[in-house]
Amino acid sequence: CLNVAAMDENEVWRAFGGHPEGLNAQEVLKIRAEHGDNQIPAQKPFPWWVHLWLCYRNPFNLLLTVLGIISYATEDLFAAGVIALMVGIST
Structure with a gap:
């Protein structure tokens, strides 16, 4: 240089x-x-459900899901609803 x-x-x-x-x-x-030509090969887009899974699968969402299942199992529906909302927003 x-x-x-x-x-x-x-x-x-x-x-x-x-x-x-x-x-x-x-x-x-x-x-x-x-x-060869200066072309980037086109990729087929992922199906929506694969894209959703790739966005969902982080440790924060997985932990919230486990906590939401526990809240639902202990009949704390308000907490389960809030946790589900948090998972939905963070995904």
């Missing part, structure tokens, strides 16, 4: 094999043949 910082502009262009005007058509074709 320090070597490049001390170089003249033309030396930097030569060091990296570039031109101030950019690549010409022949260079573009050569690089495309060697490396």
Whole structure:
């Protein structure tokens, strides 16, 4: 990095094999043949239920779910409702 910082502009262009005007058509074709098009492969989006699970599965939500189940089992419905609301908001 320090070597490049001390170089003249033309030396930097030569060091990296570039031109101030950019690549010409022949260079573009050569690089495309060697490396392919500059395209990112498209990914199929996750189904909604997979996306929901990926958002849900963190330790905070899992702990709240366990506490909500315990609250529901001990018939503390208000606490279970509040905990369910917290899980819904944090997901």
